[in-house]
Amino acid sequence: KKLGVALVGLGYYSTDLLAPALQHTQQCYLSAIVTGTKAKESQWASQYGIKNSNIYNYDNFDDIKNNADIDIVYVVLPNSMHKEFTIRAAQAGKHVICEKPMALNAIECEEMILACKKNNVRLTIGYRLHFEPYTQHIMSLGKSLPFGDIKYIQAAAEFRTQPEDFPNSWRLKKSMGGGWMMDMGIYAIQAARYSKQMEPVAVTAQTANSRPQYFKEVTETTTAQLYFPDGSLAQITGTAATFVGNLTVAAADGQYYLSPFWTYEGIRGGTLSKPFDFPLVHQQVTQLDEMAISIRDNLPMRVEAEEGLKDMRVMDAIFRSIALGGKKVII
Ligand code: NAD
Numbered sequence: 001k002k003l004g005v006a007l008v009g010l011g012y013y014s015t016d017l018l019a020p021a022l023q024h025t026q027q028c029y030l031s032a033i034v035t036g037t038k039a040k041e042s043q044w045a046s047q048y049g050i051k052n053s054n055i056y057n058y059d060n061f062d063d064i065k066n067n068a069d070i071d072i073v074y075v076v077l078p079n080s081m082h083k084e085f086t087i088r089a090a091q092a093g094k095h096v097i098c099e100k101p102m103a104l105n106a107i108e109c110e111e112m113i114l115a116c117k118k119n120n121v122r123l124t125i126g127y128r129l130h131f132e133p134y135t136q137h138i139m140s141l142g143k144s145l146p147f148g149d150i151k152y153i154q155a156a157a158e159f160r161t162q163p164e165d166f167p168n169s170w171r172l173k174k175s176m177g178g179g180w181m182m183d184m185g186i187y188a189i190q191a192a193r194y195s196k197q198m199e200p201v202a203v204t205a206q207t208a209n210s211r212p213q214y215f216k217e218v219t220e221t222t223t224a225q226l227y228f229p230d231g232s233l234a235q236i237t238g239t240a241a242t243f244v245g246n247l248t249v250a251a252a253d254g255q256y257y258l259s260p261f262w263t264y265e266g267i268r269g270g271t272l273s274k275p276f277d278f279p280l281v282h283q284q285v286t287q288l289d290e291m292a293i294s295i296r297d298n299l300p301m302r303v304e305a306e307e308g309l310k311d312m313r314v315m316d317a318i319f320r321s322i323a324l325g326g327k328k329v330i331i
Pocket of ligand 1: 009012075127128
């Protein structure tokens with residue numbers, strides 16, 4: 001059976017990436033939409049052939065519990081709304097894919113995990129890179145350690161943003177989970193953890209802001225040092241100031257990199273002497289199909305919800321360090 005997916009929040013990522021991907025998936029399909037914008041209802045219904053009875057808004061969302069066409073709810077809302085809609089979906093008895101970052105903080109993540117366990121539904125996070133071959137290779141090198149122990153990791157996830165083009169965006173609002181550490185820095189936290197295959201134990205963090213007229217509540221650039229229990233270090237950055245994103249992993253006897261490391265397409269990398277060579281996959285199609293199989297056949301998830309929680313524990317420590325003027329914070 002192809003599982004039915006309801007997209008909740010029809011903004012950029014749903015419109016440009018997920019809905020088109022759901023036209024190519026084999027294991028799941030776009031069965032329903034949840035939107036607060038009336039005009040999108042008929043537009044999406046005709047574009048994607050969605051039944052009238054499968055269109056919901058944020059108020060009547062809980063009625064999905066009676067809809068057999070919906071197996072999975074995919075939460076693609078501003079970060080501050082992830083917790084509420086994940087818990088409401090779980091209470092409606094639906095499995096949940098929640099976009100990154102999982103929530104505003106680790107406590108919210110724990111509440112989401114608990115709600116899904118209580119309601120006996122699966123919860124996973126939209127970490128598409130876990131389904132991408134170059135990234136998977138970096139993870140396997142972190143386990144096999146062909147160049148000896150990993151001593152230093154550098155990961156910068158940077159998306160050049162022109163805040164003057166969207167002064168009212170939730171991404172500029174702290175209360176909505178905005179800011180570029182939450183938006184892009186999460187990829188750098190992920191990269192540090194999956195490259196090292198170890199959990200950091202302490203953090204120091206700093207911020208910088210070259211355009212304070214736009215970045216008032218959230219910072220333009222956040223950089224942090226993640227300290228691992230074996231004495232190794234990751235230097236990570238999330239920024240809106242420029243547009244590249246690279247990952248370098250330096251081990252005792254050699255190093256390798258991905259550049260860019262977080263994009264939808266075009267991920268490349270190698271050691272200093274030899275490029276990696278992996279096939280291009282459609283990240284969102286691969287992610288959605290594999291998640292649907294895991295849910296349908298009750299198999300382990302490639303991305304368990306705890307993966308999102310672990311990142312938010314690091315994120316919490318980063319914000320705490322910044323609040324303490326860069327002091328070292330134990331995770
Ligand atoms: P967006 O601003 O384009 O879309 C957000 C949607 O939420 C809009 O349709 C908006 O109408 C709706 N919404 C409902 N209530 C709202 C409110 N109170 N304020 C603002 N919007 C409200 O954002 P996006 O880029 O689609 O991001 C949505 C989520 O997807 C975020 O969590 C983001 O981090 C994630 N995302 C993930 C990836 C990825 O590669 N995995 C890429 C982009 C975005």
